[in-house]
Amino acid sequence: MNSKQQDQTKKLTLFALTWPIFIELLLHMLMGNADTFMLSQYSDQAVAAVGVSNQVATMINIMFNFVAAGTTVIVARHLGAGRLDQAHRAAGTSIVMNLGIGIALSIVLVMISETALRIIGIEEELMAYAKEYLVLTGSFMFVQALLLTVSAILKSHGYTRNTMYITIGMNLINVVGNYIFIFGPFGIPVLGVTGVAISTVVSRLFGLVAMTWLLYRKVKLPFGRDIFRPVKEHAFSLLKIGVPAAGENLSYNLMNITMTSFIAMIGTTALVTRIYSMNLMMFIMLLTIAVSQGTQILVARMIGAGQIDQAYKRGLHSLYIGMASSFLMALLFRFIGEPLLGIFTDDPDVISLGMTLLLLSLILEPGRAFNLILISSLRAAGDVRFPVYMAMFSMWGISIPIGYLLGIHLGYGLVGVFIGFLVDEWVRGLCMLWRWRRRKWQLDFIPRPKQQADQAVEA
Secondary structure (H helix, E strand, O other): OOHHHHHHHHHOOHHHHHHHHHHHHHHHHHHHHHHHHHHHOOOHHHHHHHHHHHHHHHHHHHHHHHHHHHHHHHHHHHHHOOOHHHHHHHHHHHHHHHHHHHHHHHHHHHHHHHHHHHHHOOOHHHHHHHHHHHHHHHOOHHHHHHHHHHHHHHHHOOOHHHHHHHHHHHHHHHHHHHHHHHHOHHHOOOOOHHHHHHHHHHHHHHHHHHHHHHHHHOOOOOOOOOOOOOOHHHHHHHHHHHHHHHHHHHHHHHHHHHHHHHHHHHOHHHHHHHHHHHHHHHHHHHHHHHHHHHHHHHHHHHHHOOOHHHHHHHHHHHHHHHHHHHHHHHHHHHHHHHHHHHHHOOOHHHHHHHHHHHHHHHHHHHHHHHHHHHHHHHHHOOOOHHHHHHHHHHHHHHHHHHHHHHHHHOOOHHHHHHHHHHHHHHHHHHHHHHHHHHOHHHHHHOOOHHHHHHHHHHO
């Protein structure tokens, strides 16, 4: 590792890593809402069709995260240990792996697009729009796979601010493209859903080109045959971390779908309140996600450098920061929640119920910080199985039964279902804290007597 990279490693702080990640996540969310708003000016059916298509795309993105989730940790560990060559080889392996997965899933998605949409249960009048959007964006899903991977590599090197700037550029291209193809200024043909799909693909291509250029100029990744020849050891390490992480994410999404079906049984008011309230709570969640991602990079680097005690303390310190900041954000939204909910609706029942959920979020969000931050820390330390097993048990054995019992069986409605989410987050969070404090994960990074002897002989 050269002196410039060593200086950069020393300068890495949680704040320096976190705030660009937060802005990047926030932009993704806001631009998603902007897409929906702009498309609504064209057709309500188009909005619904694109929304359904994006559910399919979200499941595909989980597959790409198999590799991307492991990339951040493995590359950061090698950088922490000063093994720049191995960091480059792990990066090259991850790019090749996700490119292969991306191409394969792009082909499959185009071939089964209509079948996938029918499985979801899309209405027939939306099929044409949805298939059109899914086929066009699905043909280029491999670009999204590469984008996630290259972004993970850059963030591992500490270039979170650069990826944020590129995300800003992507979003601007997407919005301008949507405006051109939806409203047709200067006589440009109105393409509707097709135009939105084109804007999405073009913005992703721009992002990939820009991030690849950064990979070459900043990271100094040598674009040679040796770097892009997959290394079996790196491939195994990437999947060892990535597959459980993606499995946990998949379980969480399926749990949310199940809980949403409970809410739909309660009634339209409950369903609408859930959607509007989650739009506000998402801002709190994004901050916690950003802290967790920054912590993961720092913990992985510290472990790579052999700084086990510092990594342990870093995980706990980030937890305290995350819990405090998420509580303060939840408190802020509780105070200003009524006028914010009023932006979406003037229904007094929806606003009243939404304010109750925002009150409960004062308890929920610190619990969510437990999970997101400590699970990321455990993942960085290679302890990936326990969080998945605990997630399966808590989500399906605690959250869903409590949500159904309180919300449906005992008639507490949306509040009862929400308590199911709350209990799940705190149970899992306390278990993650217990696991982190046990420090069982550090055994993999402490040299055994034989290893120490071998290292002494080599020296």
